[in-house]
Amino acid sequence: MKRLLILTLLGLGVGIVAYSGVYFLGTAEQRTLQKSESPELAWLKTEFGLSADAFDRISKLHYSYLPKCDEMCALVAEKNKTLRSLVESGAGDGDEWKRVMSEAVQIRAECQETMLEHFYKVSREMRAEPRRRYLEWVLAKTVPPSHEALNETLNHHP
Amino acid sequence: MMNPNEKMQKNDRELSSTLRKWEMSSNLPIDFKRSVWNEISTQEPFDPRIIFRSFIEWVSLFTERRSIVAGYFAVVCLVGVGLGLLHVKSESESFHSSMAYSYVRLVDPYLHADR
Numbered sequence: 271m272k273r274l275l276i277l278t279l280l281g282l283g284v285g286i287v288a289y290s291g292v293y294f295l296g297t298a299e300q301r302t303l304q305k306s307e308s309p310e311l312a313w314l315k316t317e318f319g320l321s322a323d324a325f326d327r328i329s330k331l332h333y334s335y336l337p338k339c340d341e342m343c344a345l346v347a348e349k350n351k352t353l354r355s356l357v358e359s360g361a362g363d364g365d366e367w368k369r370v371m372s373e374a375v376q377i378r379a380e381c382q383e384t385m386l387e388h389f390y391k392v393s394r395e396m397r398a399e400p401r402r403r404y405l406e407w408v409l410a411k412t413v414p415p416s417h418e419a420l421n422e423t424l425n426h427h428p
Numbered sequence: 429m430m431n432p433n434e435k436m437q438k439n440d441r442e443l444s445s446t447l448r449k450w451e452m453s454s455n456l457p458i459d460f461k462r463s464v465w466n467e468i469s470t471q472e473p474f475d476p477r478i479i480f481r482s483f484i485e486w487v488s489l490f491t492e493r494r495s496i497v498a499g500y501f502a503v504v505c506l507v508g509v510g511l512g513l514l515h516v517k518s519e520s521e522s523f524h525s526s527m528a529y530s531y532v533r534l535v536d537p538y539l540h541a542d543r
Binding site: 277280281282284285286287288289290291292293296297300303309310311313314317332335336339342343346378381385388389407408411412 | 530
């Protein structure tokens, strides 16, 4: 009985060691990416097989785009706030509403233009196949072509 | 009466003097060095199965049913590896989608505005 217990425990130990070894080795790359300065960019490098030079150029593009993105983000937030206050005040059907809505549409068009310009600049630093894959992926995520894609984007929202 | 320590020291001294007196009665065979190196170079390369076999032999000291023990450890090992691979697969899928979402969120002003 004691022998059986020892053997069972040894077996469990071997199983746990095998499991931990595989898990540790299999997730090593993810841990390295997460420890990097900018995990999203490090992921982009791995996912699209970027060379060191391409990665440097894309990082520069990324960091020069971020302030513009923040600026647009502030404009979007401000316009959303104005729209909400109009709805709450009950003035949702007057001329003011139309004016704010047309400004919001204008902002959306500008945001999309700047964003797409950035995506194309980034993609130009990639080789042909990853470029196509990057554009397909990023456009599907940011310019949902269908109701299903929009739902997918919303489902990934934490 | 000597204590054990003194006895051991005396034995050591005797052994040392015997070794000093000892002389080789025959010469080393011709090509001795070469045959030693040949022996080393022709040894079988390291095989991980040897570790498994030695482990099973050691474990079999506990039981006579060696094949059952070997089978049990092989199955447990395979289950561990299989579960590890499944976990790695699901982790990397969730890591991939969370990194993809983080990137998009950084560059899309509309998702960015939700932060």
